[in-house]
Amino acid sequence: MDSRKLIDSTRERMSKLSSIFALSMVMFDRTYETEIIQFAADSVAALGSARTEGAYLLRDDLRRVGDGSAALQLRLRSLAGSDGSVHVAGAPWARAYALRAVGGHAGYLVVTADTEPPMDQQYLLRTLAQQIGAALNSARFTWRERRNVVELRNLNTRLSELNEQLTNAVADLERRRHADERLNAVAASGGGEAGIANSLHNLTGLAVAIEDTFGNLLEWCGPGRPMPYPRMSPHRRSELLTAARRSGRPIRQRDRFVALAQPRNEVLGVLVLIDPDHRAVEHDLFALEHAAVVLAMELAHRRGMAETELRLRGDLVHDLLTGTDDESARFRSTALGHDLSLPHQVLVMQWPGAGTGELVARTIERVAATMLDTGVLLSWRAGAVDVLTPSPGWTGMRWRELYRSISTRLQNEDGAIGVGGSADVPSKLPRSYSEALRALRIRQESMAPNGVTVFDNLGIYRLLATGDGDRDRELREFVREWLGPLVDYDAAHRSDLVTTLWQYYECGGNYDMTACALAIHRSTLRYRLRRIRELTGRELGDVENRLNLHVATRAWQILRGSD
Incomplete structure (x- = not known):
């Protein structure tokens, strides 16, 4: 070959190499594998007589290759990252060029030709394959970097969210700890219902009400106390308590949250958080719920103490009604804080359908103590409550007022009261008891069986009330x-x-x-x-x-x- 042809041949090789490096720069600008492969496949024809049969990439370290015959895939696997001849149906000449780069082996570029290309063309194809491999590794690295950046950004966002959640959790725990300390301090100090209502009001900034099971207001703390305090019907009250029991947590009832003081299966009281503007948040409800637990403990303790006292009082009342000496009766009553030195009289009351005997007795005791402005002794038995009270000297109107007050408290007007005569010493109380029973029976056998009958007001009918x-x-x-x-x-x-x-x-x-x-x-x-x-x-x-x-x-x- 003369020098002129050698120079032209060298110039052509250099031109094609320059084209390959120019192609390489374009491929390195691509970020998707399919773009790189497609661009390279289209460029093979420009390097000589060869054609692109296809590109087969290794993915996910599973050494899977793209579409192609099973024999071709098996052959490509056997090359193990090296160049080598392959068989392609209908192609006299076919060869696979490994897509190698510094980052590793990326797959194969398979080319075909009608005749075996000259060595310089095969060299260009190998060079192109190397550049494709380098571009693929660069694209994969870029994608990994981008993915890492996105993952890092997501992790930073998640970390910020977790930090915020942790900060909120710590603040919430601190608020709950503070609520626990305040309410437990009230329970330990014996602050009672008023102390619980005051502590809950200070913790939440909302008005607080404590109600009994019937909806009567026991305590109020905070502004806006309604006068008079509203009460719902017995049916709606029952529905509210049932819904609160089923929920197990405070429930919203119009402009207030309601929590039950329920140590076991019996509701002892209701704690209410007044929230007309819907300001209450979760830690306010936690404080309400914990305050309801403390209130349940307080009411259960008071109930236990009251039951013990009622048993002692019941024993004394039983002895007084059946007959005992004056000296022992006064001594036992003094131990219970009741003065039997005053004249007393017996009241016998029956309120069927108003609840348990204990509930009726407690209601009667509360109303009687309020109206009589003094303590009473009482006991309950099947169907009746016996009350010993200092003789108030009332007229019939005041006794009827007592009946109405008890009926209102019990939300039941089907009761009857018999009032015995006054006894100046304890040993005469059995007579007053007998008179009260007779007066009660006369009331229940009359046209108006519900109400109060005073034995001393019976006139001629006192003849019918003797027990002789x-x-x-x-x-x-x-x-x-x-x-x-x-x-x-x-x-x-x-x-x-x-x-x-x-x-x-x-x-x-x-x-x-x-x-x-x-x-x-x-x-x-x-x-x-x-x-x-x-x-x-x-x-x-x-x-x-x-x-x-x-x-x-x-x-x-x-x-x-x-x-």
């Missing part, structure tokens, strides 16, 4: 004398002539009222009254007959209830 055996026999004989024929007729014919006569006098002789009370027609009433006149032989309108017959029917009612 001889007097009772006399009373039975009196009833027999005036009502005997009617009683016998009722027993023989299963009729209600005595009841009709009693109701007739109870209604003041008014036909319409009597017929309505007995749920019978006026003509039926007239027939019965005519039959009563025939059987008794007495004129029902006569003053003396009217008095004796009315008294006899009252006595019959009482005696019938005692049999």
Whole structure:
């Protein structure tokens, strides 16, 4: 070869090498593998007669290659990172060039040709493969760097979030610790309900109310106390307590949060956080919840103490009502803080359907102590509460006011009270007790069974309230004398002539009222009254007959209830 051809050949090689390095610069600017491979594949044809069959990349260290025949993939794996000839269907000549670089082996570039290219072209193809490998490694490094930057940024963001959460958690724990200390200090110091309400108000900045199970206000701390304090209906109150029990946490009820003081399964009280502007946050609810626990402990302790005292008082009341000497009675009552040196009288109360005997007794004790402005002794038994109170010298109006106050507290008007006479010494209290029982029975057997009856106000009916055996026999004989024929007729014919006569006098002789009370027609009433006149032989309108017959029917009612 002459020098001229050698120079031209060298110039052509240098030109193609320059093109390869120019291609390399372009490939290094690419950041996606597919762009690099596509750009390089399109450039193979510019280096000579060879064509690009395909590029096969190694990914994720699994040494997987791209699409191609199984034989071709097996051959590429066997090359293990070296250049080598391969078989491509329909190609007289095919060779795989390893995409190697400093970063490692990236895969293969497979080229084909109709005839084996000259060595200088094969050299250019090897050089191009090396540049492709370097560009691929550079792109992968760039992607790793970008990914690392993103991951680092995400980690920094997460770290900032965790730091903020940790700071908030520490602040929340500090607030909870402070709430625990404040409320536990109240419990330890015996601050009671007022201390709990005050501490919760200081912790939350919101007004606080403590209610009993019926919704009556026990304590208030903070501004805006409503006057009078609102109360919901018993049905809605029951629904609220049921929802709070099911939740197990404070619940919102309109403009306030409600938490139960419930040491076991019985609600002893309700703690309320007034929040009309929805200012309460989580640590306020935690303080409310913890305060409810402290309140439950306080109420349970007070209840235990009260139960012990009530048992002692109940034992004393039982002995006083059944009979004991004056000296021991006064000594035991003094130990319980009650003065029996004053005249006392007995009250017997029944409030069916108003709850447990203990609940009724506590309510009666609270109302009686408030209205009488002095302590009382009481005990409860099946269906009744017995109360010993210093004689207040009340008139009938004040006794009715006592009944109304208890009914309001219990939200139940189906009660009755019997008031015995005054006893100047403890040993006479059994008589007052007997009188209270008789007064209660008279009330319950009357047209208005709900209310209060005072034994001293019975007048002639006190004759019906004696517990003396001889007097009772006399009373039975009196009833027999005036009502005997009617009683016998009722027993023989299963009729209600005595009841009709009693109701007739109870209604003041008014036909319409009597017929309505007995749920019978006026003509039926007239027939019965005519039959009563025939059987008794007495004129029902006569003053003396009217008095004796009315008294006899009252006595019959009482005696019938005692049999």
